[in-house]
Structure formats: structure tokens, C-alpha cells
Amino acid sequence: MSEAIEPTGEVGALETVIITGLSGAGRSTAAKCFEDLGFFVVDNLPPELIGTLVDLGSRSQGAVTRLAVVMDVRSRAFSKDLRSVIRDLADRRMRPRVLFLEAQDDVLVRRFENNRREHPLQAGGRLVDGISAERRLLSPLREEADLVLDTSERSVHDLRRSIESAFTELGAKGRPALRATVLSFGYKYGLPVDADLVVDVRFLPNPHWIPELRPLTGRDPEIRDYVLSQEGALEFLDRYTDILRIIGAGYSRENKRYxxxxxxxxxxxxxSVAISGELATRLRAMGVQTTVVHRDLGRE
Incomplete structure (x- = not known):
């Protein structure tokens, strides 16, 4: 249950990450972050050369211990070739981890228009057609990704924090510590598209309708006490904590780390803010390294 990514192979082996996803979703920002984390970063390497690069890094006698490869669709056979490379390395017990970055279409359009760039698959047509073609092309690869991050609502700093949370701090025996992000949000602003699990706490009475509580937020003790004192609140937290414990164990067995x-x-x-804080506290008590993000706090 975390944004941590397991290193490849045995302890001491080369840790390899492939950074891919939609054009305009933040690959360049991600690459800079990986450089700061001590990864040797290679941009736009043909998929068929990744295996060779991994072999060279593995034989570098410790000179290169962490490798990140940034991939995009400038190779038209990109998706098929990259999936083949990943499976080949997996057969050799050297499987890289795949970070897939995406964003909503309207956000991508705005980013391309602001930079006055043409989409690599636009081919003289409409920008939205290029985005749609790339999304279809990369769909199979997205399904194989170890971590999918939607950058639509993430600032550059938010993306950096997410990556740092995912790819730092190994736990016992060289394995990554389990990590989770608990994300509060408002339904009126839309569902978070990168959520693995969604919890609806609208079954609890809304403090908004109490004049003296309305200006406060779920971070304030008065709101926390009010929310947790409602019928069903603590029972929900107890039962959902048990569910998260089961899910966490399953994620570990399936080699999923976030x-x-x-x-x-x-x-x-x-x-949502109050309950997110409580769930985060319980996850930490279970040994899960947890980050809390309040997406829509202050948005009203």
C-alpha cells in the first residue's frame, strides 16, 4: 500500500525505472527529480537498447546503482517494443519498474497550447486527435505500470513529492517500505482519476450547516471532534482499517508498493479532511509510510 517501488533483482542489483506516459504529462519534470534522487537518467532511448543499458549498469561494479530511462512515442513501435523489453528483463529477474504519467485531455491541450508545441502524433491534424491516438497506443503499457500518476491537479512540487515518496527509503532487508497517499477531495470538483480506492464519507452529517463550524476545516480540532462523534464514524474507521490491513497484505504479495x-x-x-487524517494515523500505526494530501482544501 504505497508509492514505494521495489528495486529489481537481488539486494545490491541495479534498480531500474522506466518513466513513460502521455506527452505533456510531466516526464521532463520526473526525469529531473530522478536525477536529484541519484538515478542515472537516460532520455529517449530506443526500447531495444534498454536491456543492453541495464546489463552495462549491472556490470559497473557499483558505479551505477540506480537507472531511470525516459521513454516516449517518438518510436512508433514504442508500446509493443517496450512491453517486450520489460518482459524479457523480468524473465532474467531484472524487471524494471514502470512509472506512467498521464493527465486529462483538457489539461494536456492547455499545456501544449501554452508552449505552442505540436503533439508528436498530431501529424498536421487536431491536437486532440494526437492526444487520443497516444492514449490508445499507450493503453496496454498503462495496464502494466507499477505506478500511475495523474498530473492534472498536481503542481511541479506535488509531482516531485509524489516521486520522492515513491522511490526513496528502503526498509528492512533492502525492500522498500510500504507507502500510501491518503487524498481528501470534494465530489463537486470531480473524482481523483489516479485513486486506487475511493471512500465516500458523505454519510456523516456535514459541519457546513452549523454556522460556528462552517469557517473551520477538517484540520481543526472542533471539526475532528464533531465528525468523529457522529454515529457510525468510529465503527467505519475500525472496519475500514481492517479492510486496509487485508489490502496491504495483498499488495505486498502481488509486489505492488503504492x-x-x-x-x-x-x-x-x-x-473528508478529518477522516483522511484519522485513516493516515491508523495506516502509520500499521507500519505504512503515509502522506496526506488535501486536494480541494481552500478551493471554495
Whole structure:
């Protein structure tokens, strides 16, 4: 249950990450972040050369211990070739981890228009057609990704924090510590598209309708006490904690290292914020390294 990514192979082996996803979704920003984390970063390497690069890094006698390869669709056979390379390395017990970056179409359009760039698959047509073609092309690869990050609502700093949370701090025996992000949000602003689990806490009374509580947020003790005192609140937390414990064990068995748990109320100000804090506390008590993000707090 975390944004941590397991190193490839045995302890001491080369840790390899492939950074890919939609054009305009933040690959360049991700590459800079990996450089800061001590990765040797290679941009736009043909998929068929990744295996060779991994072999060279593995034989570098410790000179290169962390490798990140940035891939895009400038190779038209990109998706098929890259999936083949990943499976080949997996057969050799050297499987890289795949980070897939994406964003909503309207966000991508705005980014391309702001930079006055043409989409690599636009081919003289409409920008939205290029985005749609790339999304279809990369769909199979997205399904194989170890971690999918939607950057639509993430600032550069938010993306950096997410990557740093995912690819730092190994736990016991050289394995990564489990990590989770608990994300509060408001339903009126839309569902978080990168959530693994979504919890709806609108079954609890809304502090918004109490005048003296309305200006406060779920970070304030008065709101926390009000929300947790409602019928069913503590029972929900206890039972959902048990569910998260089961899910966490399953994620470990399936070699998945990150979970985004989205907690929603109407506006993302009171109930979801308070419950997110409580769930994060319980996850930490279970040994899960947890980050809390309040997506819509202050948005009203």
C-alpha cells in the first residue's frame, strides 16, 4: 500500500525505472527529480537498447546503482517494443519498474497550447486527435505500470513529492517500505482519476450547516471532534482499517508498493479532511509510510 517501488533483482542489483506516459504529462519534470534522487537518467532511448543499458549498469561494479530511462512515442513501435523489453528483463529477474504519467485531455491541450508545441502524433491534424491516438497506443503499457500518476491537479512540487515518496527509503532487508497517499477531495470538483480506492464519507452529517463550524476545516480540532462523534464514524474507521490491513497484505504479495486512498465529501473541506487524517494515523500505526494530501482544501 504505497508509492514505494521495489528495486529489481537481488539486494545490491541495479534498480531500474522506466518513466513513460502521455506527452505533456510531466516526464521532463520526473526525469529531473530522478536525477536529484541519484538515478542515472537516460532520455529517449530506443526500447531495444534498454536491456543492453541495464546489463552495462549491472556490470559497473557499483558505479551505477540506480537507472531511470525516459521513454516516449517518438518510436512508433514504442508500446509493443517496450512491453517486450520489460518482459524479457523480468524473465532474467531484472524487471524494471514502470512509472506512467498521464493527465486529462483538457489539461494536456492547455499545456501544449501554452508552449505552442505540436503533439508528436498530431501529424498536421487536431491536437486532440494526437492526444487520443497516444492514449490508445499507450493503453496496454498503462495496464502494466507499477505506478500511475495523474498530473492534472498536481503542481511541479506535488509531482516531485509524489516521486520522492515513491522511490526513496528502503526498509528492512533492502525492500522498500510500504507507502500510501491518503487524498481528501470534494465530489463537486470531480473524482481523483489516479485513486486506487475511493471512500465516500458523505454519510456523516456535514459541519457546513452549523454556522460556528462552517469557517473551520477538517484540520481543526472542533471539526475532528464533531465528525468523529457522529454515529457510525468510529465503527467505519475500525472496519475500514481492517479492510486496509487485508489490502496491504495483498499488495505486498502481488509486489505492488503504492496505494492512493481517496476520501471524499461534498466540498473537500470538513469530513473528508478529518477522516483522511484519522485513516493516515491508523495506516502509520500499521507500519505504512503515509502522506496526506488535501486536494480541494481552500478551493471554495
Amino acid at each position: 496505494l492512493t486512498l481517496a476520501v471524499g465529501c461534498t466540498g473537500g473541506k470538513h469530513r
